[in-house]
Amino acid sequence: MRGWPCALTGPSRPRFGKNETDWACIGGRMKTRHMTGSEAFTEALRIEGVEVIYGIVGSAFMDPLDIFNRAGIRFVQVRHEQSAALMAEGYGCAKGVPGVCIGQNGPGVTNLVTGLASAKLNHTPVVVITPAVPSTLMGTGAFQEIDQVDMLRPVTVHQVAVRRADRIGEAIRTAFRAAWALGGPVQVDIPRDYFYAEWDELELLPSQYRTDGRRGGARGDQVAAAADMLADAKFPVILAGLGVVRSGATELVKELAETLGAPVANIFMHNDAFPMSHPLGLGAIGYQGSKAAMRVVADADVILALGTRLNNFGLNPQHGIDFFPADARLIQNSHDPLELGAQRPISVGLCGDCAQVAGQLITALADRTVSSDSAAARARVAGEKTAWLAELEQMSNVEGSPMHPRRALWELSRAMPEGVTVVADIGNVSGTASAYFNPDRPGRFLGAGSLGGIGVSYPTAIGAKMARPDEPVCVIVGDGAWSMTLQEVMTAASEKVNIVAILMNNGVYGAERRNQYDFFDERYFWTELENPDFSRVAEDMGVIAERITNPGDIAPALDRAFKADAPVVLELMVDGKMLSEPYRRDALQKPRRHLPLYQN
16 A cells, blocks of 8 residues: 555555554454543544654643553644644655644644645645543633634535544544545544543454555546547647546656647646656746747647646736637636536536546557647747746846845755745745745645645644654745744754754845835835844744845855755845745735725
């Protein structure tokens, strides 16, 4: 059995517990053991192969917490439960298995919401445990009682409310089955008194109660129609999304692109779906993405969108280029039939696992004559990439004090170690990082995702680093976002998670300040920040920190940071007046004022 998704980390260890032989059937019958609710809960997690759980210690789950260590489960104590959910998401993305988090009933659970919303919109499997008030007090307005199931319904894909103590183990198994199958957060709500009940519990291996959630391919007639359309296309282009990464389809997409002579652009925030270094790779479309990608996509007569919902936010015009061609025929693939045709009209919908569908198309095209000019396509890609990279270097090669943010990003991109995972926050400077980081391996670029919550990156990176302790991980985050989760520097220090944080300090909420520049006649209100010395704060929290003001100091500092056996914060002082284009030209307008009080 292989963990999800195998492309990110290679084959994972089997997703069952440490002593498989202990669970053999006895005389053809399943084995049972007498245990408490805490033991049933912990054993179900252990047998599933859970290694890490994120949360803050609470009385509601103190009894099972007492035996986590004996089960080989590492409990990571965060400083805010929002971060617990984000770390579980980062761990799941990097490890290829559902991450796990837990919160004290009431306020601990309410704090989880933002992280779970992020995981849901990013299709990341997470199992969230929510201990509840004792079963005898439910519905009485007891201390720290809220309707936790109703509250988390919008930010989960499945929920299991345990209402009989002897079903705790079954609930955990159901949660993992749903997380694998549905690709999102699954809640297990357990009244806290159930941890003390006792009964005889059946033992089951993961292979006996779930699959890895992988779906099959698309229908044969749809594959044939798509193959015909692609073979007839004069200039087909592939858009590679998250599904390419999650299904481990990158190598298949390379083969498919080479078969068709089709350039490949990555969907916004998924720079790692297809390598820009490939002769047909263009980099990412969307906010501050590759002009090469957008210019080429604009000329496509057929677009094959693989593993993507085609979120309109990532298709907004950029660099003055309205790049999604209105007259191109669209073939869209997603594992979710509800996403096919939801954002853009489609000619063919291919519902299925992205890797399976890519393989089907390769097989179908073997019997067809391809009409496109592969040599011309490669030449076009090479020319556009050369022009764009030269322009990007010119845009970035700027002297000045404070540093231009593009100069800082340029220096960072050239100094990053091989195989680094870059976790980028949302915001003006962090969003601009999309133009500079184009990893060759899938799973090595984690954007802020569809929720677009600022501050999510640092906890996400802690989870990713814990999943890949032997690989370099860095965060690119602005000072506004940093202010929201900087307390987790203490978590990184106490857990000895040696990630490198690149804090781009420009003293403003850059995305909103740029909106005020473009739409509000440079009236700047509530976008300036009065910050402490963040590097000194980080040092007080127990990590290595440096403040950098000269671009020539970035590469040596980064080299020291990745060699350090401790968390590092590099605070780069950049110019708050130098801001990239606004995110949302589609959603803002010049203000109109009719009442005299609000005019002028």
